[in-house]
Amino acid sequence: MALPARVVFVHRRSEYEELLDRHATFGQAEFFLRSRGRSIEDVLARHEAIEAAHHLVSTSLPADVRQARVERGDLDRYLFAPEDIVVAVGQDGLVANVAKYLAGQPVIGVNPEPGRNAGVLVRHAPSEGTMLVERVREGRAVIEHRxxxxxxxxxxxxxxxxxxxxxxxxxxxxxxxxxxxxxxxxxxxxxxxxxxxxxxxxxxxxxxxxxxxxxxxxxxxxxxxxxxxxxxxxxxxxxxxxxxxxxxxxxxxxxxxxxxxxxxxxxxxxxxxxxxxxxxxxxxxxxxxxxxxxxxxx
Missing domain, CATH: 2.60.200.30 (Probable inorganic polyphosphate/atp-NAD kinase; domain 2)
Structure with a gap:
């Protein structure tokens, strides 16, 4: 019996996450950016936009859809299954990063920041994610082969x-x-x-x-x-x-x-x-x- 579809969310660590790794606390990260003429609010807003996009799609999927999440840096060690549907949440480059590790699995590009990303490969709003997953599962999705x-x-x-x-x-x-x-x-x-x-x-x-x-x-x-x-x-x-x-x-x-x-x-x-x-x-x-x-x- 074939396994039900699994949606694999692919993301890249945000600048905010990298700052916290490097400086340990919010306050220290804020001081570091302020000393260089930048505001942490913008960095945090971009991080929250990505997380909100992932949350909207993941919580809207039917209960029978299994879910997984993989970071860009771990893609070369991740095993994708034939039944996977890949949802890349982030910039256009994220689709390119994951494409090399796939064997024909469909990829849905979700753009959490339409004002910043060109949207050449991440063409879809987060609100469209669940609908597109369902179209793929039903065999009705429009697929462009690159x-x-x-x-x-x-x-x-x-x-x-x-x-x-x-x-x-x-x-x-x-x-x-x-x-x-x-x-x-x-x-x-x-x-x-x-x-x-x-x-x-x-x-x-x-x-x-x-x-x-x-x-x-x-x-x-x-x-x-x-x-x-x-x-x-x-x-x-x-x-x-x-x-x-x-x-x-x-x-x-x-x-x-x-x-x-x-x-x-x-x-x-x-x-x-x-x-x-x-x-x-x-x-x-x-x-x-x-x-x-x-x-x-x-």
């Missing part, structure tokens, strides 16, 4: 991201490698790393780089399976070049990197501690992932 990017090491290890992958030195300093691009050949490079982004990521890190290079119109759309890649600050020398500075990857095409530094890393969506280490001589390939984000839009 492409993801995957890195694969030559030893079989993989890493998936929704927005973008960073490939390069763990300290974002000089990275040495040989880059091979489909139909464009290979080039030895020394750079501050490579960014490979999806259509979803075209509003993030990729957008910033593309804007600086007047390439915004070239980025993939959110519905596209294509990827965009950019080499950051490639350094030309007698041994290294910068001809392969940017490009795209159609579905099925792979970007290849062979490390020529002692240690490079690959990590996705800003979660640096969950990464693939790339040793000297190892080969990493990057392309569109088979898995997709199942984003509930209505």
């Amino acid at each position: 492409a993801m990017v995957q890195a694969t090491l030559d030893d079989g290890q993989t890493l998936v991201a929704l927005n973008d992958l960073y490939l390069g030195d763990p300290g974002h300093q000089s990275s040495r490698y040989t880059l091979t691009v489909p139909e464009r050949g290979s080039e030895r490079q020394s750079s501050s790393g490579i960014i490979v982004g999806t259509g979803t990521g075209s509003t993030g890190w990729s957008s910033s780089i593309a804007n600086d290079r007047a390439l915004l119109e070239w980025l993939p759309t959110v519905s596209s399976d294509a990827l965009a890649w950019f080499v950051r600050e490639a350094w030309p020398s007698p041994a290294t070049g910068r001809v392969l500075g940017y490009g795209d990857l159609a579905a099925g095409q792979l970007l290849e990197l062979v490390a020529e530094s002692e240690l490079l890393v690959a990590f996705g969506d800003g979660i640096e501690h969950d990464r693939l280490p790339i040793g000297w001589g190892q080969r990493l390939t990057v392309g569109t992932a088979a898995s997709r984000l199942a984003l509930v839009t209505g």
Whole structure:
């Protein structure tokens, strides 16, 4: 017999919680912020907005719906079940943070602060949360499937991201490698790393780089399976070049990197501690992932 649905609430520790961890008491946290020209009332209000959103959705769910809650920093150790419905309460980046750990489970993005968050991925008001959970359970929800990017090491290890992958030195300093691009050949490079982004990521890190290079119109759309890649600050020398500075990857095409530094890393969506280490001589390939984000839009 199949288990009933479980709603897993995903959240990120608020600035208020982090302040209390660091300063132990409300008074000390308030003094710390005041000494830097800030008010604790604003920080507390943001914390309470997130908690209120979670409380509204969780207390409105039917009694037969099991519930769990996981913090962003624990996602790489959390086991999601096939029947789970994920509710991300917070900023857009929280959806990206959880997407890489899922295998098709639907994700509902709840925006507790519409005046602060863009709402690209967390599109729904807290008051809509219970209705959307019910639509998912009944098979009536509108699902938007978003492409993801995957890195694969030559030893079989993989890493998936929704927005973008960073490939390069763990300290974002000089990275040495040989880059091979489909139909464009290979080039030895020394750079501050490579960014490979999806259509979803075209509003993030990729957008910033593309804007600086007047390439915004070239980025993939959110519905596209294509990827965009950019080499950051490639350094030309007698041994290294910068001809392969940017490009795209159609579905099925792979970007290849062979490390020529002692240690490079690959990590996705800003979660640096969950990464693939790339040793000297190892080969990493990057392309569109088979898995997709199942984003509930209505």
